[in-house]
Amino acid sequence: MKWSQTLIPTMKETPNGAEIPSHIFMLRAGMISQVMAGAYAYLPLGWRSLHKAINIVRDEMNKTGAVEIFMTALAPQSLYEQTNRVEAFGNVLIKSTLVRGGAKTPVVFCPTHEEEVTSIVSQYVSSYRQLPLVLYQIQTKFRNEERPKFGVLRTSEFTMKDAYSFNTSLESLNESYNAMYDAYCKIFTRCGVPYLPVEAESGPIGGDASHEFMIPAANGEDDVVYCPKCHYAANVEKAEIGETEYARPADAVLKEVAELPTPGAHTIEQVCKFLKAKPKKVVKTLIYDVDGTPVAVLVRGDCDVNENKLRRVLKAEKVELADEKTIERVTGAPVGFAGPVGLKEKVKLVADPTIKEMVNFIVGANKAETHLVNVNVDRDFTVDVYGDVRNAILGDPCPHCHEPITMENAIEVGHVFKLGTKYTEALGAKYLDEKGEQQTIIMGCYGIGVSRIIAGLAETSHDDHGIIWPVSLAPYEVCVCPVKATDDAAMAAAEKIVAGLEAAGVDAILDDRDERPGVKFKDADLIGFPVRVTIGKGLADGKVEVKWRWEEEASLVSVDSVVDELVGQLKEERDTNARFYAAKNAKKN
RNA sequence: CGGGGCGUAGCUCAGCCUGGCUAGAGCGCUACGUUCGGGACGUAGAGGUCGCACGUUCAAAUCGUGUCGCCCCGACCA
Numbered sequence A: 001m002k003w004s005q006t007l008i009p010t011m012k013e014t015p016n017g018a019e020i021p022s023h024i025f026m027l028r029a030g031m032i033s034q035v036m037a038g039a040y041a042y043l044p045l046g047w048r049s050l051h052k053a054i055n056i057v058r059d060e061m062n063k064t065g066a067v068e069i070f071m072t073a074l075a076p077q078s079l080y081e082q083t084n085r086v087e088a089f090g091n092v093l094i095k096s097t098l099v100r101g102g103a104k105t106p107v108v109f110c111p112t113h114e115e116e117v118t119s120i121v122s123q124y125v126s127s128y129r130q131l132p133l134v135l136y137q138i139q140t141k142f143r144n145e146e147r148p149k150f151g152v153l154r155t156s157e158f159t160m161k162d163a164y165s166f167n168t169s170l171e172s173l174n175e176s177y178n179a180m181y182d183a184y185c186k187i188f189t190r191c192g193v194p195y196l197p198v199e200a201e202s203g204p205i206g207g208d209a210s211h212e213f214m215i216p217a218a219n220g221e222d223d224v225v226y227c228p229k230c231h232y233a234a235n236v237e238k239a240e241i242g243e244t245e246y247a248r249p250a251d252a253v254l255k256e257v258a259e260l261p262t263p264g265a266h267t268i269e270q271v272c273k274f275l276k277a278k279p280k281k282v283v284k285t286l287i288y289d290v291d292g293t294p295v296a297v298l299v300r301g302d303c304d305v306n307e308n309k310l311r312r313v314l315k316a317e318k319v320e321l322a323d324e325k326t327i328e329r330v331t332g333a334p335v336g337f338a339g340p341v342g343l344k345e346k347v348k349l350v351a352d353p354t355i356k357e358m359v360n361f362i363v364g365a366n367k368a369e370t371h372l373v374n375v376n377v378d379r380d381f382t383v384d385v386y387g388d389v390r391n392a393i394l395g396d397p398c399p400h401c402h403e404p405i406t407m408e409n410a411i412e413v414g415h416v417f418k419l420g421t422k423y424t425e426a427l428g429a430k431y432l433d434e435k436g437e438q439q440t441i442i443m444g445c446y447g448i449g450v451s452r453i454i455a456g457l458a459e460t461s462h463d464d465h466g467i468i469w470p471v472s473l474a475p476y477e478v479c480v481c482p483v484k485a486t487d488d489a490a491m492a493a494a495e496k497i498v499a500g501l502e503a504a505g506v507d508a509i510l511d512d513r514d515e516r517p518g519v520k521f522k523d524a525d526l527i528g529f530p531v532r533v534t535i536g537k538g539l540a541d542g543k544v545e546v547k548w549r550w551e552e553e554a555s556l557v558s559v560d561s562v563v564d565e566l567v568g569q570l571k572e573e574r575d576t577n578a579r580f581y582a583a584k585n586a587k588k589n
Numbered sequence B: 001c002g003g004g005g006c007g008u009a010g011c012u013c014a015g016c017c018u019g020g021c022u023a024g025a026g027c028g029c030u031a032c033g034u035u036c037g038g039g040a041c042g043u044a045g046a047g048g049u050c051g052c053a054c055g056u057u058c059a060a061a062u063c064g065u066g067u068c069g070c071c072c073c074g075a076c077c078a
Helices: A021-028 A044-063 A076-080 A085-092 A115-126 A172-191 A270-277 A307-313 A324-331 A352-359 A422-426 A449-458 A488-503 A516-527 A535-543 A562-576 A578-588
Strands: A032-038 A038-040 A072-076 A095-098 A103-109 A133-142 A157-167 A196-199 A210-216 A222-226 A233-236 A257-259 A283-290 A295-302 A319-321 A349-353 A360-364 A370-375 A407-419 A430-434 A438-440 A442-449 A477-480 A508-510 A530-536 A543-548 A555-558
Touching: A021 A449, A038 A044, A044 A133, A044 A157, A044 A233, A044 A449, A076 A085, A095 A319, A103 A407, A115 A133, A115 A157, A115 A442, A157 A172, A157 A449, A172 A196, A172 A210, A172 A442, A172 A449, A172 A516, A196 A222, A196 A295, A196 A360, A210 A222, A210 A370, A233 A352, A233 A508, A233 A530, A257 A449, A270 A370, A283 A307, A283 A324, A283 A422, A295 A352, A307 A578, A360 A555, A407 A449, A422 A442, A430 A488, A442 A449, A477 A488, A488 A508, A488 A562, A530 A562, A535 A543, A543 A562, A543 A578, A555 A562
Parallel strands: A196 A233, A295 A349, A477 A508, A477 A530
Antiparallel strands: A032 A038, A072 A103, A095 A103, A133 A157, A157 A442, A196 A210, A210 A407, A222 A233, A222 A407, A257 A370, A283 A295, A283 A319, A360 A370, A407 A442, A430 A438, A530 A543, A543 A555
C-alpha cells in the first residue's frame, strides 16, 4: 500500500478535548475521528488495528471450539421485557420504534445478546446430544452511556465479542468457563496488552462466579485490589476485606460527648472543614432501605458503603439508599445529620468493624445543623451487626494472607460469568436428558470489549513521540521510507521491498510522499509502526536501515536480504510479541 | 442529572473585558522556486453564516437572554 493512496490525517497538535494518551495519539495518528460525543469512526489505520484484534479474538475463540454466528443489532423490545431487562437497563438501553404501515414495533439497539441467543437456542436445541454448545459473535453493541469519555475507551457504540455457553451440568459449565478464561489470557498476551484477571461482581446480569480482565492503567475507571504477596486480585466492588481484630488502643482516653453546631455542613467534607478534622475521625451514618425496612449503616468517613456487600451481610433482596422522607422520619433531622446516637426511630445498626478501634469520633446528631464529637462505640451506642459492608481501601488486610493490599486503576476489557439458568428459565430454553426428562439449560457468558483492546494498548504502550504497536496489532507492520521521494533509485528499491514483503504476507506501507525526512520520521513514530525501513544514502553501498520502534538503534541491512530477514523476524514476532515484551520489561527495570 | 470550562478557517488559538475600518496568526492546503536524514524557507493564493436564535444598539465575534454542541469533575454505568 502506498501512503499517498490511503487516508492518514496525522496531526501535529493535540485536538481540543483529548486529554489521555490513547485518545490523543489515536486522534493525532489519524486512526479515529469523532462523530459525536461517545461515537468514533475508525479511519483506515484504526480500522486495520481493530481488525487485527478481531482476528486474534476470532482465532482463539475458534480454537476453544466456540462457533461464530452473527445476530442482529436491532431486536424487538418485547424480548427484553421477558427477562425484565428493559427496566434493569433503564436509560442505558437505546430504544426506537419501527413504523410499518399503521403498525408500530418498539425495538431496542442491543446492549448485549443473552436474550436473542437464548431465544435462538431454545428454538433449535432440544436434546442433550446437542450440548454443550458455545456460540459467539463479534458485533457492535449499543449502550447509552450517561457520560461517554476518554475517546474510544467509553463510547455508546463499540465492538464487542460476546460468547455464550449452553451446558447441561455445572461441571460442563466450569469446563466452558475455564476454556474461555484460558482463551482470554492467550488473546491479551497475543495483543500485547498487560492484563490482570480479577474477581468481580456479576452485577445486574445476574449469576454466580465472575472474573473481569483488567488492563492496569492510570486512566482506568475501575479500581482493582491487589495483594503483592499472595496475588489475590479483585475489583474493589467485590474485594473482601480480611478479618482482623479491631479494638480501641488500651490507653485511649474517652472524652465527654459534646454537641457542636455545624451550620450548612451536611457532607463529610464540609463537616471536616468546619470542625477541622480528618475524614478518618468521622463516622458516616447512611440510612438504607433494605427490603422496605430502614437500616442505619456506619462506616468511617473516608470509606464507601458497598451495597452488594450490605445485601449479602443482611441476606436481603434489595438494598438502596433511603429517600429523604424516610431519613427524616428515622433520624428526626434533615439529610446530612444522621448519627447512631439517639435515633428517633429504632432501627437496626449495621457497622463496619473498623469503627471499633476509633476513639472520640464525630457523628451526626440527628438534629439539624448539629454534630456530636467524642462519640465512642459501646459507650454511646451499640451496634447490632458488624460485617464487611464497605469497599476495600489501600492497606486493608488481604482476605487470604492478611498482608496489606494495594490498589490500582484499570480498564475493564473482558468479563466472564457463570450465568446459571436466569435466561434459559425466563425464555424456556430446555432440553431432554438421557432419561427423557426435561431440563433447563445452564448458561455462561463471556465478553471482550475489542475496541477497548486497541485503546488499552495505546494507553499502556506509548512514548513522547506516539504509540508503540506490537506487530500483532499494528496497522502496518513495516513502514518503508525512502528519504527522498524524488530519488528514482531509492523509490525503485522501496517499491521492490514493499512488493517483496507484501508477497510474503507482511503488511507494509510505502511512504511515497514527497515530504522532508523529518516529517516522515515523526509520522512513523507517531503512528508507531513496529518496523521502519529507511532508504537513504546507504543505498549506494547496497544497504538500508532497519529500525524497530521500541529499540534505540537502527541496523544496516543489505537491500537484497532485508525482505527475507524481516519476513522471518516478523513471523516470529507476530506469534510471540517477544521483542515487544522484552523491550517493555527492559524499560521497567 | 448537579458543578466547572469551551465554541472564531481543516487543526491549534488570538481578538471579546472597554461594541466601530476589509476579522487575524501559526500549522495544514494550492501553485512556482530554493531545499532535502528528525515536523525547512521564499513568493503568490484558496479557505470563515465568528455554533444557532432572539434581543439591546446608528453599529454586535464583542453586551443580554435563550438554545444546541463539545470537554472535564461528580452522580450513574455488564
